[in-house]
Amino acid sequence: MQSENPFVADFVKLMNSAAGTLAGVGREARENARERFKEFMGDMDFVSREEFDAVKELAATARAEVETLKARLDALEAKQNTSI
Structure with missing residues (x-):
């Protein structure tokens, strides 16, 4: 049987939101780094x-x-x- 503790439920929601936000920040940072690398390589005369x-x-x-x-x-x- 599962108890409905509002504190635990709110904490779980907060952690899920934080995990989603961190994943989004990581994805955005990775895309930003990739874009900067492309710009850097594009400026070189290869x-x-x-x-x-x-x-x-x-x-x-x-x-x-x-x-x-x-x-x-x-x-x-x-x-x-x-x-x-």
């Missing part, structure tokens, strides 16, 4: 992996072209120096 790989490939191609042109220039300079 690139996607695809963009990075594309630029890396362009740099490798440019480096190879520079080496080819350098070799041609060295050959032309050597040829010019021998003809003088």
